[in-house]
Amino acid sequence: MDFTLTAEQQMLSDSVARFIQNEYDFETRTRLVAAGDDDAANWRTFAENGWLAVSSPEELGGFGGSPIETAIISEQFGRGLVIEPWLGCAVLATQLLLASGDTAAQAEWMPGLCDGSRRLAVAWSEKEARGVPHVVAVRADGDARLTGRKTLVLGGVGADAYLVTARVDGEIDARGGIGLFLVKAGAQGLQVTPTPLQDGSAVAALTLDAVAARRLAGDGLAALEQALAHAVCALCAELVGGMERAIEISADYLRTRQQFGVTIGSFQSLQHRIADMSAEMELARSMLFAALASLENDDPADRGPVLSGAKALIVSAARSICGQAIQLHGGIGMTEECAIGHYFKRAIVADALFGGRTLHDAICAEALQAELTQAAA
Amino acid sequence: MDFQPDPTLEAFRETVRAFLRDNLPDDLVQQTIAMVSPRDAIIQWQRILTAQGWGAPYWAKEHGGTGWTVEQQLVFDEECARVGAPTLEGFAHKLLGPVLNQFATPEQWETHVPLIMKGERHWCQGFSEPGSGSDLASLRTRAELRGDRYVVNGQKIWTSLAHRADWIFLLARTNADAKKQAGISFLLIDMKTPGITVRPIISIDGAHHLNEVFFDEVEVPAGNLIGEEGAGWGITKFLLNNEHATTADLPVLKAYLARMKTLASSLKIGNTPLVERADFAVQIARFEAELRAVAMMVQRSAAFHGDQGHYAHALGSMLKLRATDLQQRMTVFLVEMLGDDGALVAPDEGKGLTSEMFFRRAATIYGGSNEVQRGIVAKLMFGF
Structure with missing residues (x-):
């Protein structure tokens, strides 16, 4: 290392x-x-x-x-x-x-x-999936025509085509029977609805009604899980950057804002709060490194709980730190025109992307249960 | 930046494991989670390590150490803790040793280091005083030069293991007129010197680690002064800088997690082991994840070894904040896992865990309280 x-x-x-x-x-x-x-x-x-x-x-x-x-x-x-x-x-x-x-x-x-001349977006999430990649209700018929609804398609507005997971077989939450399909933008029966996120970015919802698609080779679910591992690491890195910047902006504010005739950074309660925020951010950065190490070194089967643990810890840190950054700003932090609240918004959105804290905690807990059951047997 | 495992480090780990397999006597293995091993076990284990050429695992080769990298030292500590090997005499190896290597005269070094390598000279640290905790530089214990000796008068407190120690390294004021940091000197004192009284302090874990140490006209040869008169504060800052990676107590944190997993399988509610309950499983899994982050933070901090920059220093303080907080939360949860037994002085299950939990309240106080660390972070990172 x-x-x-x-x-x-x-x-x-x-x-x-x-x-x-x-x-x-x-x-x-x-x-x-x-x-x-x-x-x-x-x-x-x-x-x-x-x-x-x-x-x-x-x-x-x-x-x-x-x-x-x-x-x-x-x-x-x-x-x-x-x-x-x-x-x-x-x-x-x-x-x-x-x-x-x-x-x-x-x-x-x-x-x-x-x-950069063309863009692809991934339509994997559905309302009932909540971050579980193998919960897929969108169906593909024998002619690879897709029907159903996909949500939270990142980069879905203005994409040239979509990579769509769809079920060729089995119940909504079966791990088997999931295919990966390519759907061109503008295909007949495809409706792309822009849906703005809390953080100001735009994603799309896709409604598919017997849309012609091409099935890609390979195990669709395994490929999606691999790609999500990369995306989770990238999102965690983004949040670490966001936390770091939110702390810098807050420190600048503490240096300039005056109350009681002094800069508020002279108050120990605020110094200690920003020190704790920094420590939590550095812990989150360390966790990001652990996630990247796992992505680089571990088998896909072993890294699941590591990445879930990273997502849970880093998103929680981001929500906590960016929320406290608003507090350090006082009233001005509540305004739309002040940058600091937007870091908090991104942290809130990040929890919803790729599964929330509770889901990832549960994945870690299930891995622990499996480990201890195996050890006992 | 890369996160590839280092093959030489993994080979080193195998070497340490093989050594422990072949050389750690069964009767030295300790099953309990504890801070310090019995004196005899420390001496025996030190002899075995010295015979292997590993008598000073944390020091450079030029000082008789193994010359291991910080990463190797962490692996060594981790592997030793994993199999329950005795601890080394930590004051000598991790705190005083580096000071002697850096500041002692050749005569002073020869007087003390060979005995440290034999495990026969145990140390304690005489820093805190009743009126000088976080404000250490306000200390009032005096050392007055009279002819060829210093005469020491005063009182130290919270002196861990003073009742077992052969010698003490002590901060005392040699110049009452100098600015408060500048008047402090670093002295080595034989605990058998007349005029030293050690009084036990029983801490909330019910055990005797802590002491008060009184100095009444204690005569110390002038040759026991380390560095110049008045250089004690600088030496102390050097010493404390080496302390952060140690206060994280990563091997102990790993032992807590292992214990949680054992208890999660063995303890039940009705017929259901705790681990099969989502409420317990989620909490343990969260601790496991957080520990993974702290372990990486230890590696990051270790990689800065020797770096005196602001960020490296602040990262050490931030590590202390996060690791000690985790120690406390993990031990509190371990006691919670015990159920009814968690309330008992003499439980059937988990003996020692409640003591460990009570003892860990000290972690956020010693080594520079966490409030002091927050102040350091605020100053170094943001200039407050």
């Missing part, structure tokens, strides 16, 4: 940080949110800088990086509360396409994903 960024990683981190600083300040972001859409120019910037291709294999047009490079970008995007569909398209969809093992689909789509 080595915790120091390599020269290349440092350059990557710096270049994303520069973008946030120079081209994505909070006012700019606020204008983007108000416009109700992400900015195509920003996506081009991501592509031109190679960020969209950073963790894709070289033979498919990528730079051959690891989830660490994805995490480095995600962390900076988290600091800037970037609303572009980095997580949904550049991480989740790209990783799902790679995990599918469908070489034809990869050859067709990867170059466009890497150069």
